[in-house]
Amino acid sequence: MGSTIPLFKEQSLFVRTKKVLPWILYALLPLALLRLYFYPLPFPPSPETELPHSSTPITITTHSSLSSSSSSSSSSSTPPLFSSPSSTSEKEKGGGDDENERGCDYFNGEWVRDLRGPLYNGSTCSTIKEGQNCFKHGRPDSGYLYWRWKPNRCNLPRFDPNAFLQLIRNNHIAFVGDSMARNQLESLLCMLSTVSEPKLVYRNGEDNKFRKWQFVSHNASVSVYWSPFLVHGVEKSSSGPNHNVLYLDRVDERWGKDMDQIDLLVLSIGHWFLHPAVYYEGGSVLGCHYCPGLNHTEIGFYDVLRKALRTTLSSIIERRGGGGGRENNNGIDVIVTTFSPAHFEGEWDKAGACPKTKPFRNREKEVEGMDADMRKIEIEEVEDAKGRGKEFEGFRLEALDVTKLALLRPDGHPGPYMYPFPFANGVRERVQNDCVHWCLPGPIDTWNEIFLEMMKKWERTAME
Ligand SMILES: *[C@@H]1O[C@H](CO)[C@@H](O)[C@H](O)[C@H]1NC(C)=O
Ligand SMILES: *[C@@H]1O[C@H](CO)[C@@H](O)[C@H](O)[C@H]1NC(C)=O
Ligand SMILES: *[C@@H]1O[C@H](CO)[C@@H](O)[C@H](O)[C@H]1NC(C)=O
Numbered sequence: 001m002g003s004t005i006p007l008f009k010e011q012s013l014f015v016r017t018k019k020v021l022p023w024i025l026y027a028l029l030p031l032a033l034l035r036l037y038f039y040p041l042p043f044p045p046s047p048e049t050e051l052p053h054s055s056t057p058i059t060i061t062t063h064s065s066l067s068s069s070s071s072s073s074s075s076s077s078t079p080p081l082f083s084s085p086s087s088t089s090e091k092e093k094g095g096g097d098d099e100n101e102r103g104c105d106y107f108n109g110e111w112v113r114d115l116r117g118p119l120y121n122g123s124t125c126s127t128i129k130e131g132q133n134c135f136k137h138g139r140p141d142s143g144y145l146y147w148r149w150k151p152n153r154c155n156l157p158r159f160d161p162n163a164f165l166q167l168i169r170n171n172h173i174a175f176v177g178d179s180m181a182r183n184q185l186e187s188l189l190c191m192l193s194t195v196s197e198p199k200l201v202y203r204n205g206e207d208n209k210f211r212k213w214q215f216v217s218h219n220a221s222v223s224v225y226w227s228p229f230l231v232h233g234v235e236k237s238s239s240g241p242n243h244n245v246l247y248l249d250r251v252d253e254r255w256g257k258d259m260d261q262i263d264l265l266v267l268s269i270g271h272w273f274l275h276p277a278v279y280y281e282g283g284s285v286l287g288c289h290y291c292p293g294l295n296h297t298e299i300g301f302y303d304v305l306r307k308a309l310r311t312t313l314s315s316i317i318e319r320r321g322g323g324g325g326r327e328n329n330n331g332i333d334v335i336v337t338t339f340s341p342a343h344f345e346g347e348w349d350k351a352g353a354c355p356k357t358k359p360f361r362n363r364e365k366e367v368e369g370m371d372a373d374m375r376k377i378e379i380e381e382v383e384d385a386k387g388r389g390k391e392f393e394g395f396r397l398e399a400l401d402v403t404k405l406a407l408l409r410p411d412g413h414p415g416p417y418m419y420p421f422p423f424a425n426g427v428r429e430r431v432q433n434d435c436v437h438w439c440l441p442g443p444i445d446t447w448n449e450i451f452l453e454m455m456k457k458w459e460r461t462a463m464e
Contacts, residue, residue, distance in 0.1 A: 106151045112149075118445060119158075120194055124190075138420065139415075149405055168218065168222075173262075176227050196217040249307075250311065267336045316395070321389055
C-alpha cells in the first residue's frame, strides 16, 4: 500500500476520500449487481450497495503526504484479518538460484516489445466471448498486442499449439473456476484452433457456463466448468438472497462429479470471494463477509479462500491421488492460476477507468495489498497440498503464478470495449468498464504459454 500512482497526483484528494476499490466487474452479472462492487458510487448509497470501510480489504492511497491522516483512520478500523503486512511485496518463491531453461522462474521478468504479435485475432477465432473481443468492439489501439513476457533468466518460448495438443493427446483438460478461468480457457482455445478445429460437444447452463470441446485430431477434450468458489456454493441472485452462500467443507459437485474423467485441472478463482457471503462449515455458520442485518460474525474472505482451496485440493488428492499413478494413465495434474489483479484507476463507470496503453516496467509496480494476500494464500495452499499429496505418484500440482505478470499489464483489459463501439455516439457521462478480464488476444495468452512450459517440464521429469 501507499504506492504512488502518478496519474492520480492531481486528483489524489478526490481519490483518497472516495476510496476507490479495485472491485470487480463481471460481465456475466447484471448491471444491478455491479453497483455492489464499486464503492462509493455516484448514485445514492443504499444498504445493499454500500460497502463499509471496515470491510475494505485495500485502499488505494495515492499520495503519501495526503494519505497519512485519513487513510490511517480507515485502516485502523480494518479488522486484523484484512491486514497482513508481511506479505506485502513479498519476493516470489520458486525458481531457486540454478536458473537455466529447465529451472527457469517464469514468474519474474519483464514485458518486452515483440513485433510478431499474437497467434490469432478477433476475427479469426470464433470462440471469443463478446465482452473480451476488444478488436471487434472497436478498441482503437493495438500496441498492447505486441509484447512478450521475458522471464529474468531464460526465455519463454512462443506458444506452440501442436506441442500443446501433443501433450494432451487422449486426455481431458478442465478449466474450473470463475470468469477468469473461462478467459484463460478461451485464450487457449483460440491458440489451439490455429492448428486444429475444436468441436463443441457439450454446452449447458446460462451463458454457456459448462462447455466441452473435442480436438478430434488428438482425441483430446477441453472443458470449462463454472464454479467460482470451487466448493459448494449458492451464488446470489435477483430472486434469492443478496449474498453468496458457501459450504467450505465440500467441493462443488458440478465439477467434482466429473473428477474421475479429468486428467488435468486448471483452477482459477479469487474475485468472487470479495462479494458479500455467508459461510458454512460442518453444518453450521462459520461467519460471513459483509452481511449487515444477519446475525453473523464478520470473518472477511481471506481465511475463507484458504479453506475453499484446502477442501478442493484435499478432495482431489483423496479421490484421485491413490488412483493408480502415471503408468496406468490414471493420475491427475492440477494447476492453480493465481490471482489476477484488477486495474481500475478511477471510477468504474467513467471513460478511462483503465486507460493505459502500455505495460508497467518491472520495477514500476509491486504486488501488494489484497493482490499480494490473495496470491500468497493460493501459493501457500498449493505448497501445503503438494506436501499432502507427495506420497501419491499420480498427483502433480503447481501454481501458475501470474499475479506479477498480470499486475504489469494495465493495458490489456477491455475497459469500455467490453461493449461494441462504446463511443460511437460520443463520450457519454457513464460507461461501464471491464478492467478485470483480458482482451483476446491479449496478455492472458501468456498464461497459457507458461502453462505449456509447465506441462513440458512435467513430461521431462516423468521420463527421467
Ligand atoms: C486476422 O488474421 C487473419 C489471418 O492471419 C488475417 O488475414 C486478417 O487480416 C487478420 N485481421 C486483422 C484485423 O488483423
Ligand atoms: C481417446 O481418449 C480416451 C480418453 O480420453 C480413451 O479412453 C480412448 O481410448 C482414446 N481413443 C483412442 C482411439 O485412442
Ligand atoms: C445474535 O446471536 C447471538 C449469539 O448467537 C444471540 O445471543 C442473539 O440473540 C442473536 N440476536 C438476534 C437479533 O438474533
